Amino acid sequence: MQSLLILGRQPALGLAELESLYGADVVHPVERSAALLDIEPTAVDFNRLGGSIKLAKVLTVLDTTDWRKIEDYLLKSSPKHAEQLPDGKMQLGLSVYGLRVTPQHLLATGLSLKKAIKQTGRSVRLTPNKELELNSASVIHNNLTGPTGWELLFVRSGNQTVVAQTVQVQNIDSYTVRDRDRPKRDARVGMLPPKLAQIIINLAVSKSDITKGVYLLDPFCGTGVILQEASLMGIDVYGTDIEPRMVEYTDENMMWLLKQPESPVQRPSEYEADPSWRYFKAEVGDATTHQWAPIPRVIASETYLGKPFTSAPSNEALNQTASDCNLIIKKFLVNVRTQLPRGARLCLAIPAWQIGRGQFKHLPVLDSLRELGYNRISFEHARDSELIYFREDQIVARELLILEKL
Numbered sequence: 001m002q003s004l005l006i007l008g009r010q011p012a013l014g015l016a017e018l019e020s021l022y023g024a025d026v027v028h029p030v031e032r033s034a035a036l037l038d039i040e041p042t043a044v045d046f047n048r049l050g051g052s053i054k055l056a057k058v059l060t061v062l063d064t065t066d067w068r069k070i071e072d073y074l075l076k077s078s079p080k081h082a083e084q085l086p087d088g089k090m091q092l093g094l095s096v097y098g099l100r101v102t103p104q105h106l107l108a109t110g111l112s113l114k115k116a117i118k119q120t121g122r123s124v125r126l127t128p129n130k131e132l133e134l135n136s137a138s139v140i141h142n143n144l145t146g147p148t149g150w151e152l153l154f155v156r157s158g159n160q161t162v163v164a165q166t167v168q169v170q171n172i173d174s175y176t177v178r179d180r181d182r183p184k185r186d187a188r189v190g191m192l193p194p195k196l197a198q199i200i201i202n203l204a205v206s207k208s209d210i211t212k213g214v215y216l217l218d219p220f221c222g223t224g225v226i227l228q229e230a231s232l233m234g235i236d237v238y239g240t241d242i243e244p245r246m247v248e249y250t251d252e253n254m255m256w257l258l259k260q261p262e263s264p265v266q267r268p269s270e271y272e273a274d275p276s277w278r279y280f281k282a283e284v285g286d287a288t289t290h291q292w293a294p295i296p297r298v299i300a301s302e303t304y305l306g307k308p309f310t311s312a313p314s315n316e317a318l319n320q321t322a323s324d325c326n327l328i329i330k331k332f333l334v335n336v337r338t339q340l341p342r343g344a345r346l347c348l349a350i351p352a353w354q355i356g357r358g359q360f361k362h363l364p365v366l367d368s369l370r371e372l373g374y375n376r377i378s379f380e381h382a383r384d385s386e387l388i389y390f391r392e393d394q395i396v397a398r399e400l401l402i403l404e405k406l
């Protein structure tokens with residue numbers, strides 16, 4: 001059975017993440033905002049995905065994109081489906097992606113469907129559509145993924161429509177707790193959203209790494225968001241930062257995480273057998289000179305991003321900060337290369353500066369990666385130029401650079 005994923009605000013990031021975790025062959029982009037995956041929904045580790053907002057199981061593919069025909073199909077087939085749900089009030093919701101229908105028409109379809117199901121003796125509550133897509137909060141709060149819940153997704157795929165049922169949505173409350181409730185935050189080093197941290201980690205951990213134990217290093221760990229998210233995935237983590245205060249913050253944040261209900265208290269048995277083993281390690285270190293021990297096989301990091309410009313900087317200021325960042329990142333790549341095993345993989349969020357609408361100034365180090373001994377990894381389903389996380393009004397964007405040691 002195939003899964004359908006609805007991708008986040010920057011779909012290319014979600015596609016690259018899926019490709020990194022599951023391989024290019026099983027990922028099939030659908031229009032702009034979704035992807036089909038040749039994997040059962042139960043085998044998709046949805047909680048670790050930062051770039052997908054809904055996971056659904058594919059029910060059928062219709063040979064039409066005409067909403068009236070889709071509506072006819074729904075009215076005929078849904079009452080039968082409703083009979084198979086457990087007893088209780090049915091929670092119904094509809095979301096449409098890429099099809100020509102208005103929210104008003106969609107709401108009318110929902111009401112007709114509700115009526116048709118009610119005629120079978122079943123009580124139904126419809127979550128009304130203000131827009132074509134129900135958001136994650138609405139799906140959660142209306143219990144649409146519960147035992148009697150039924151959110152149907154309709155996604156245009158060329159001349160066809162994929163019909164799927166949502167099984168999981170991004171847990172926004174959990175992200176908020178992880179982001180806002182940590183004891184130590186620091187606006188100066190920037191606020192890396194946990195979702196982006198997950199994407200960075202998933203781009204660093206290749207498909208074959210999923211089942212093996214990996215040790216992940218963040219050499220610019222700051223307050224530890226990447227370490228926190230990797231730890232929640234059950235990955236052992238190691239963080240270093242040049243500033244002692246940041247290392248203390250990371251320590252405190254990681255201890256806090258341990259006490260949270262979703263912290264990975266279930267550790268692999270080999271670690272439980274060794275009492276000196278800590279599931280994370282944090283120490284002070286200058287990434288341009290530090291010797292890491294143990295040697296990590298995977299690196300996921302948001303590097304130094306330079307000045308946090310909030311308005312367009314002068315050319316001089318921009319060139320100066322770009323040159324400062326470039327030097328640190330280049331020296332780091334030279335230093336760490338001598339310590340990494342061949343084939344080790346890195347995903348670095350490095351700065352790029354938005355100098356015009358969707359136009360970026362990139363770090364010069366991007367042009368000398370081969371000389372430095374790295375191969376830049378590209379993706380089949382996302383272009384390198386799309387792997388930049390930014391908001392329209394932001395000057396400092398984060399370019400995701402995925403490397404492999406040659």
Ligand SMILES: C[S@@+](CC[C@H](N)C(=O)[O-])C[C@H]1O[C@@H](n2cnc3c(N)ncnc32)[C@H](O)[C@@H]1O
Pocket residue numbers: 189190192219220221222223224225226240241242243246285286287288302303304305328
């Ligand atoms: C953009 S912040 C990373 C924030 C981090 N992702 C977090 O969760 O808070 C960059 C970090 O790099 C650190 N840094 C700057 N230069 C460094 C260097 N040469 N070696 C190691 N860390 C450095 C800064 O102290 C800062 O904490």
